[in-house]
Amino acid sequence: KMSYGSIDGSGFGSRNPFGGPSRQGYQPLATQIDPNELQELFQETSANVFRINSNVTSLERSLRSLGTSNDTQELQDGLHATQQETNKTITTSTKAIKQLSEVVRGSSRVCQERLQLDRLKNQLSDAIQRYGAVQKKIADKSKSLLPTGQRNTKQVSP
DSSP states (O other), X not given: OOOOOOSSSSOOOSSOTTOSOOOTTOOOGGGXXXXXXXXXXXXXXXXXXXHHHHHHHHHHHXXXXXXXXXXXXXXXXXXXXXXXXXXXXXXXXXXXXXXXXXXXXXXXXXXXXXXXXXXXXXXXXXXXXXXXXHHHHHHHHHHHXXXXXXXXXXXXXX
């Protein structure tokens, strides 16, 4: 992977060219970013959207096992790990979309990239909504499955 290096001599991180505050005269990378790197970022983000959706599918499957004989510590740990990974992936993808937006907005290049960006934004947004919905279901189901001892203190009637 190519790194962006220091763009304006201030030596701020080699990973995120848009990370620093925008100083006077600081040129967002639009003119300097290599089209291949731009496509790479599109592809990575697209792969991340796919990963979020796959994780949602796997969480939905695990959700069905909560409270059944298949509800094991392993299942619980897996749920937790998948949620953590998905949270990270969403953060990464959201940052990448911001980065892509800056590049594409500042670019004189064709509208094909704008369409690509819009499609990706919508796909990410849909994936995040699906994830939010399944997370809520998991939280609700987990609450309803609190050990009997904890439930009795709340006097929950059958």
